[in-house]
Amino acid sequence: MPRVEVSDRGFDSHRQPCFGGEKFDPVEHFHHTVFALGGGTLFGLHTHTTNSGGTHPFSELNLGLDHIAFACTQSELEDWVARLDEAGIEHSGIKHAHYGSGISFRDPDNIALEFFAPPTG
Template sequence: MNVNGINHVAVTVRDLQVSGPWYRALFGTEPVLDEHTDAGFHHLVWAFGDGTLFGIHQHDRRAGETDFSELEPGLDHVGFGCADRAELEQWVGRLDELGVSHGGIVDAAYGSGLSFRDPDGVALEFFAPPSR
């Protein structure tokens, strides 16, 4: 048996009325799924070209008021793949256009990243492999 990559990531949000439009604007596309489930949550799900799914969930039971913290056990951040550093530079422009604060592109031996946060403070990143 083998693990064949990541199939999907789901992030809990406080309010889909806030986070839904934010992610729609970020990705520049509509989700492929928008449903309220029998399991007690409403979710929006986007599909990326490599088959990976990314969803945001609002549970019927209200979320707490504390913002996300990568310093607590659980998720640290979600990294979205980019082809190269030039694509990261395009994302800088897109985040600026949307008024989303970010840390600028940070280069390291293992690649380049552009970090930012969603409306609930969830840490997100666009990441490109190192130049060859």
């Protein structure tokens, strides 16, 4: 299960409407949220109450994570556009390329996220 460290901001306004899921009370020193995304995929978010205090937003230009992509079908991309629009989350719209199609957006910590569908046929 992929897990990403995030700030606590944006859960109610951004992450919950996008993925659903449930936020749990702190377990010792962190909040833990798990989203069941279908196909047996789980995606976990942690917010540590004792972190390094870093205030720099995420940038895919730094070493480490570039972005997280969630697999879907071509037909599901339209559903994701509607769901993101309904939640008021800015996104790229569906972009098509020879290797597939995707929708890019960012979470409140500026982490780059994507719904990606391989080409049909």
